[in-house]
Amino acid sequence: MNIKTVNHVQVSIPVGGEQAARDFYVGVLGLIEIPKPMVLRKNGGLWVDAGNIQIHFGSEDNSNRSTTKAHVAYEVPNLDAIRESLAKNRIEITDSIPIPGYQRFESRDPFGNRIEFMEKVLAGQSSSSAKIQIVPYTPRWKEEFEAIRAKLLEILDSGIQRIDHIGSTSLVNLAAKNVIDIQITVENLENKSIIKALESLGFIHLPEIKFDNLVGFSASSNELKKHFFKEPLGERRMHIHVRESGRVNQEYPILFRDFLRANSDVKGAYEQVKLELARRFSHDSNAYYAIKDPYMDTIYKAAKIWAREVGWVCRKAK
Known part of the structure; x- marks a missing residue:
C-alpha cells in the first residue's frame, strides 16, 4: 500500500455554524474559502484552502469536541502573527509541550475543536526564545495556580508560611504574558529543604538567580535574596519565587497585587504600559524590562502610601 499524500482533513462543526466558522477560519486565521x-452543498459546511491540503468543515450535532485530543496542526511561517491575531480577538491560547525543532501552541475554534499552530525553529534559534507577547486575561490562570498550589502543599513542610499567586496573571481582567508566577514564603531562606522538595517535583532550580532588583537597594541586599525555579520540562510556563518572610521582596509582589486589585485606574494604566512596551520591544527583553521594572517600582512606592492609609498588612496566613 502506497499513500501519495493527504488530500484533505475533515473538521466537525455544529449544524448552522457555517458563518461562525467563516468568521474564525477566514476572518481570524486568514484561510481562503x-x-x-x-x-x-445541500449538506452544509464549507471548504477552505490551507496551503497543500484542504480543510473540509462538515456540519453535525452531538459531537463532543471539547475533550477530544483529535486536532488539526497548521504549520505557519509566522507563529507570532497567528498569536497576535488570536489575542486581538480575545481567543484563548495554551502553550504546548515543547518538541525539538518547533515552536507551537494550541487554541480552540468557536465550536471547541482543538487546533495546533507550529513554526519551525531555525538553526541556532532557541525554541524558548519566543518574543514578549501579552495576551488577554483568562480565568484559567487562577485555576492553574490553584492546581499547582495544591501540588506544592502536598510536599512542602511546616517552614512554609504562605503560597501566593502573584504577577499579572493573578489580576482579573489584566492582559499578561502567559506565565504563572507563584511566591512561596518561607521562615528561613537558608533552609535548603525547600530546594530539594521542589526539585523532587521536577521544578528546575536556577541558582544563578539569587536576587531581585529594586530601586534604592544594592544588588546584593539581603532584602532581595530569593531562590528561583522554572516549570518542569514540558509543562506550562511558570516561575516559582521562594522568598523569606518579612523581607522587602517578599512583601513587594503581594502589596503590588493587592494595590492593583483595589485601584482599577492604576491597573489599567499598568496594562497600557505593558502592551506598548511589548509592541515596541517585542524582541528586546532587556529594553522591555529596563523600562517596565522601574515603572513597577514607582507603583510599589504609591502602594506603600496606600497601605498606610487603609491599614493593609502582609499577613502570615497560608
Missing part, C-alpha cells in the same frame, strides 16, 4: 462541489 473555496467552493464546495454543487452536489455536496
Whole structure:
C-alpha cells in the first residue's frame, strides 16, 4: 500500500455554524474559502484552502469536541502573527509541550475543536526564545495556580508560611504574558529543604538567580535574596519565587497585587504600559524590562502610601 499524500482533513462543526466558522477560519486565521462541489452543498459546511491540503468543515450535532485530543496542526511561517491575531480577538491560547525543532501552541475554534499552530525553529534559534507577547486575561490562570498550589502543599513542610499567586496573571481582567508566577514564603531562606522538595517535583532550580532588583537597594541586599525555579520540562510556563518572610521582596509582589486589585485606574494604566512596551520591544527583553521594572517600582512606592492609609498588612496566613 502506497499513500501519495493527504488530500484533505475533515473538521466537525455544529449544524448552522457555517458563518461562525467563516468568521474564525477566514476572518481570524486568514484561510481562503473555496467552493464546495454543487452536489455536496445541500449538506452544509464549507471548504477552505490551507496551503497543500484542504480543510473540509462538515456540519453535525452531538459531537463532543471539547475533550477530544483529535486536532488539526497548521504549520505557519509566522507563529507570532497567528498569536497576535488570536489575542486581538480575545481567543484563548495554551502553550504546548515543547518538541525539538518547533515552536507551537494550541487554541480552540468557536465550536471547541482543538487546533495546533507550529513554526519551525531555525538553526541556532532557541525554541524558548519566543518574543514578549501579552495576551488577554483568562480565568484559567487562577485555576492553574490553584492546581499547582495544591501540588506544592502536598510536599512542602511546616517552614512554609504562605503560597501566593502573584504577577499579572493573578489580576482579573489584566492582559499578561502567559506565565504563572507563584511566591512561596518561607521562615528561613537558608533552609535548603525547600530546594530539594521542589526539585523532587521536577521544578528546575536556577541558582544563578539569587536576587531581585529594586530601586534604592544594592544588588546584593539581603532584602532581595530569593531562590528561583522554572516549570518542569514540558509543562506550562511558570516561575516559582521562594522568598523569606518579612523581607522587602517578599512583601513587594503581594502589596503590588493587592494595590492593583483595589485601584482599577492604576491597573489599567499598568496594562497600557505593558502592551506598548511589548509592541515596541517585542524582541528586546532587556529594553522591555529596563523600562517596565522601574515603572513597577514607582507603583510599589504609591502602594506603600496606600497601605498606610487603609491599614493593609502582609499577613502570615497560608
